[in-house]
Amino acid sequence: MASLRKELVLAAPAAHVWSALRDFGAVHERLAPGFVTGTTMEGKDVRVVTFFNGSSARETLVGRDDTLRRLAYAIIGGRAAHYAASAEVQEGDGGGCRFVWTVDVLPDALAPYIDDMMTRGAAAMKAALEAAPGSAQP
16 A cells, blocks of 8 residues: 655745635635645535546545544545545644645555645645635734
């Protein structure tokens, strides 16, 4: 199984970043606009996200922990035999925070594609979270 990880140091308060991450149905508006172009909720725990390249994924919320500021989700179906992800917001120095995003995926052959998508997603998140009200930007 391939394990992929992206760590971002953000010039935004952890509470602000967590508020955007925990809003499971608004990833296209608050967390990664431009990378995710649309989100449709199916009930309260399943979202279908559409990405900038036209692909889509049906993601199931596995857990949301406000104390740890950690969200876990899985993709059921699609090309991956297994796809489990988590994202966590950690306090940082000087009013900023650290965002840690981890994905475990099978088959391993999907890792380069998932890694590229995560790199693009991380860039979109950094831009959106640092530019939004509540960020630590001057």
